[in-house]
Amino acid sequence: MTTKQRRPDRFHSVTPHLNVQGAARAIEFYRKAFGAEELFRLPTPDGKVLHAEIKIGDSIIMLGDEIPEMMPAPFVRGNLPVTIHLYVDDCDAVYRRATEAGATPMGPPTDMFWGDRYAVVRDPYGQNWSIATQIRDLTPQEIARAGQEAFSKPQANQAPGQLRASSSEL
Numbered sequence: 001m002t003t004k005q006r007r008p009d010r011f012h013s014v015t016p017h018l019n020v021q022g023a024a025r026a027i028e029f030y031r032k033a034f035g036a037e038e039l040f041r042l043p044t045p046d047g048k049v050l051h052a053e054i055k056i057g058d059s060i061i062m063l064g065d066e067i068p069e070m071m072p073a074p075f076v077r078g079n080l081p082v083t084i085h086l087y088v089d090d091c092d093a094v095y096r097r098a099t100e101a102g103a104t105p106m107g108p109p110t111d112m113f114w115g116d117r118y119a120v121v122r123d124p125y126g127q128n129w130s131i132a133t134q135i136r137d138l139t140p141q142e143i144a145r146a147g148q149e150a151f152s153k154p155q156a157n158q159a160p161g162q163l164r165a166s167s168s169e170l
Contacts, residue, residue: 011060016084018063020125021073023049026063029123030054033098034086036061056086074126083120083128091133095119098129111135113146 007013020026027049030036036054044050048065055061061084066073088094092109099105103121106128112118115136121129138146 015059016061016082018061018125018127019066019073020063020127021066022125023052023063023065026123026125027052027054029101029103029125030056030061033101033103033123034094034129057088083130085130085132087132087134089133091117091119091131094131095121098123098131103129113150114138114143115146 018026027036027038027041031038031054034056036056039053039055039060041052042050044065049063051062051064053060053062086094095105095109098121102124104124106120106122107118109117109119109131115134115138116132117135119131121131123129
């Protein structure tokens with residue numbers, strides 16, 4: 001007896017599904033900003049996107065135009081409680097490309113105590129993206145120590161995007 005697979009091969013166990021106002025424009029933005037490849041698009045009769053799939057790196061993201069009664073876009077609900085984390089080869093280059101494509105800078109590329117070069121942008125459709133390049137491979141214990149040190153400094157009252165690693169941490 002064979003066991004039925006519970007997800008398509010192309011997906012990971014967790015797949016973001018974004019609801020936006022203007023999905024076709026969002027797909028184009030993700031292409032320009034993050035090098036997304038469009039895999040699939042199912043349009044509605046009125047020209048909106050019911051469902052689409054894009055691929056960034058090795059991961060698929062589902063997206064479509066909002067359905068206000070069931071899946072409203074983030075701007076309808078206010079501040080979004082989710083950030084999509086994107087590991088890339090060059091944090092600074094992707095941050096620059098994303099802002100040039102129209103993303104709002106939320107935190108510039110910064111060397112962080114947990115070992116990443118890290119930045120945050122908000123795309124024109126309300127989604128938050130953290131962009132990171134690992135610059136140092138740290139154990140959880142090393143990250144905890146570096147975090148305690150970072151939070152014990154005067155800058156500890158700053159937003160997390162502003163907590164920089166000291167030169168001794170890198």
